[in-house]
Amino acid sequence: MQGLMMQQPLLVASLLTHAERHHGEQEIVSRRVEGDIHRYRYRDFAQRARRMANALAGLGIEPGERVGTLAWNGYRHMELYFAVSGSGSVLHTLNPRLHVDQLAYIIEHAEDRVVFFDLTFLPLIESVAPRVRSPKVFVAMTDRAHMPRDHGLSATLLCYEDIVDGHSDAFDWPLLDENSASSLCYTSGTTGNPKGVLYSHRSTLLHTYAAALPDSLNCSARDVILPVVPMFHVNAWGLPYIACMVGAKLVFPGPALDGKSLHELIENEQVTLSAGVPTVWQGLLAHVDAITGSFSSMKRTIIGGAPCPTAMTTAFQARYGIDVVHAWGMTELSPVGTICSFKAHQVSLPVVERYALQAKQGRPVFGMDMKIVDLEGEALPWDGAATGDLLVRGHWVTREYFGSDDAPPLRDGWFPTGDVARIDPDGFMQITDRSKDVIKSGGEWISSTDIENIAYLHPEVTTAVCIAARHPKWDERPLLLIVKKPGSALVPNELLTFFDGRLAKWWKPDAVVFVDSVPLGATGKVLKNRLRDQFGDYYLSA
Ligand code: AMP
Numbered sequence: 001m002q003g004l005m006m007q008q009p010l011l012v013a014s015l016l017t018h019a020e021r022h023h024g025e026q027e028i029v030s031r032r033v034e035g036d037i038h039r040y041r042y043r044d045f046a047q048r049a050r051r052m053a054n055a056l057a058g059l060g061i062e063p064g065e066r067v068g069t070l071a072w073n074g075y076r077h078m079e080l081y082f083a084v085s086g087s088g089s090v091l092h093t094l095n096p097r098l099h100v101d102q103l104a105y106i107i108e109h110a111e112d113r114v115v116f117f118d119l120t121f122l123p124l125i126e127s128v129a130p131r132v133r134s135p136k137v138f139v140a141m142t143d144r145a146h147m148p149r150d151h152g153l154s155a156t157l158l159c160y161e162d163i164v165d166g167h168s169d170a171f172d173w174p175l176l177d178e179n180s181a182s183s184l185c186y187t188s189g190t191t192g193n194p195k196g197v198l199y200s201h202r203s204t205l206l207h208t209y210a211a212a213l214p215d216s217l218n219c220s221a222r223d224v225i226l227p228v229v230p231m232f233h234v235n236a237w238g239l240p241y242i243a244c245m246v247g248a249k250l251v252f253p254g255p256a257l258d259g260k261s262l263h264e265l266i267e268n269e270q271v272t273l274s275a276g277v278p279t280v281w282q283g284l285l286a287h288v289d290a291i292t293g294s295f296s297s298m299k300r301t302i303i304g305g306a307p308c309p310t311a312m313t314t315a316f317q318a319r320y321g322i323d324v325v326h327a328w329g330m331t332e333l334s335p336v337g338t339i340c341s342f343k344a345h346q347v348s349l350p351v352v353e354r355y356a357l358q359a360k361q362g363r364p365v366f367g368m369d370m371k372i373v374d375l376e377g378e379a380l381p382w383d384g385a386a387t388g389d390l391l392v393r394g395h396w397v398t399r400e401y402f403g404s405d406d407a408p409p410l411r412d413g414w415f416p417t418g419d420v421a422r423i424d425p426d427g428f429m430q431i432t433d434r435s436k437d438v439i440k441s442g443g444e445w446i447s448s449t450d451i452e453n454i455a456y457l458h459p460e461v462t463t464a465v466c467i468a469a470r471h472p473k474w475d476e477r478p479l480l481l482i483v484k485k486p487g488s489a490l491v492p493n494e495l496l497t498f499f500d501g502r503l504a505k506w507w508k509p510d511a512v513v514f515v516d517s518v519p520l521g522a523t524g525k526v527l528k529n530r531l532r533d534q535f536g537d538y539y540l541s542a
Helices: 012-023 042-058 075-086 100-110 119-131 160-165 201-212 239-246 259-269 278-290 310-320 351-358 448-456 492-497 528-535
Strands: 027-031 037-041 066-070 090-093 114-117 137-140 156-159 181-187 195-200 224-227 249-252 273-276 300-304 323-329 336-339 368-373 388-394 415-423 429-434 438-441 444-447 461-471 475-484 511-514
Touching (some): 012 075, 012 239, 027 042, 027 075, 027 259, 042 075, 042 160, 066 100, 066 119, 075 181, 075 239, 100 119, 100 181, 114 119, 119 137, 137 160, 156 160, 201 239, 224 239, 249 259, 278 300, 278 310, 300 310, 310 323, 310 351, 336 368, 448 461, 448 475, 475 528, 492 511
Parallel strands (some): 090 181, 114 137, 224 273, 300 323
Antiparallel strands (some): 027 037, 438 444, 461 475
């Protein structure tokens, strides 16, 4: 039809082009794995990303092919975010906290052509490499002076700075289809093997617009943003893209996520906004409390990935004058789903009521639709009382998992989150439980099924059930409930030692409780919610 608007594809590279043109002088500061602080400007970042785009072409990476990264939050990782997606291939961020078997599975499943890694992860790469057929090329994200002299890799090992230096910065970002894939992140927040969530350029851009809004993460050109949430965890909640869109200064913490290092960085760089899981903030608060310190620039912190306890909200707001923004999201949602931002009539509520409100996960940002349903799939009222399965749909919600043979997850066009929630008349959602059978510890998933499967290998175990038990530091930790073979003299420590070497150390249950039986439902399935009711506070009372 005549007189309509232009059709310009929504592309990740356009964020970089915008940042370079309009915020070229803005800074990106990174704590490096080499130990020092690196700083440069958006203009340098854009130029190096173009060099890297040429380098990727030189490595023979074709559009649509996956490029893995195993890296902390830092400027080189940021360059890869844009060089890889911008040139039409797919940025696959790998989670270094996974067990080496899972990493190998994910790299194989995604068919990564090349994997870039921070030096910290060389031992991990050395363990993974012999277990995967591709990639044949690894790139250490460092300079020549820091390249490892001895390593156990038989594949080609390249040096990041060499390949950046060796390529021209003249590169025209291709005009891609906005529905083509830009990045890929696997989640272990489902049963079975980790599943890939494939983001498109379009979904990423729409998510960036929505997440930057004042009632979302509230980002502007005056902000100094410290993404503590890892760039391997749902694109650091979109902050690398948002920072480019609004022209904010970016501060990357590298591997130093302890309270002291974070506080130093926040103060030295005058950070105004940060984002991460509650466990990280606990460390920061403990440090600042201990030194009776303060925050001279921080205005708000986005807390999500796990419920934000009211004690944490109070500590930040009442003690340090930093606003807490509680948020809920998922890898499958890019990740932003709901944000707990006050409506006008809530601002003047008594402080206790406001704190109670902030314990809720919040209301959907525009572009995200949600409902709660009963067991028959019927929508439940938003009365703040009825609880049901939380379903969502929207521009940046996954439709299916990447390369999965399983049935697509959608129910009548809605994505089942695996969370159980209630919604109040103001549209504020509060998570009350989880129907998915996984444990979230310090913001990362642990598979209860994997733990149970290992326990079953022990000859004296009849029944093994692993549940998420609340934990004062990690939010949740696995608790293993065991029915022993009759007459068995098995003791908890013996069973716990049995896990050593069989799974990632931090996946090992903290305790074993022997029980006579476990409750079963009509279909013979273990009623884990009953066990959670009974043992859910085990670590709180221990
Ligand atoms: P992930 O895909 O690893 O980001 O995990 C998403 C899941 O983490 C959600 O489905 C929830 O179970 C949990 N989660 C995320 N944010 C929150 C929050 N603010 N409160 C409670 N649970 C959360």
